[in-house]
Amino acid sequence: GAVVSQHPSWVICKSGTSVKIECRSLDFQATTMFWYRQFPKQSLMLMATSNEGSKATYEQGVEKDKFLINHASLTLSTLTVTSAHPEDSSFYICSARDDRGNYEQYFGPGTRLTVT
């Protein structure tokens, strides 16, 4: 079946530093990937839609300069949290939409970010 990986699975960083999270579709191509943020005991909030070769589309209220998204290939999208602050601590989940006809969306296991 289709698999999406995320790396790292968890990361701790100091306030003011930047962190990059990778999302890879392992056995299918994904022109479109999505980035979500999940707060404890809350739902997933869509942050942005990432399209290969073009600029990401950000949801209202999401700072594009803070959450940099790069979708450089059909199997890789990255989310960089710049100048991280403790309030950026969260669980970040990506999903990749399968280009093969059914456009099924598959989710990665998530990345736990803790900013100290």
Added chain:
Amino acid sequence: AQSVTQPDIHITVSEGASLELRCNYSYGATPYLFWYVQSPGQGLQLLLKYFSGDTLVQGIKGFEAEFKRSQSSFNLRKPSVHWSDAAEYFCAVGAGGYQKVTFGTGTKLQVIP
């Protein structure tokens, strides 16, 4: 804009008992509806989806859901719950297929012996 309501934050059922998780949606057109399960430390797994056709949808792990347009509901059911079903369940509605998926707040299922 679409929205999803899962009125039950937490549900506890006995192993072997039946289960129904409620989901109500709001969307102007015909919705694309999904149920996902999230286990601790794991990603979201699609249980089932409804795009069109038969309003009773069968999914994996013995789950099913029924789309009721008149009630704007898409409740998830399982006739006999197993301890391994303990997890968080999310209902979601999509616009235009997978263009944008909006998730409900989730229902945490606890299964007791």
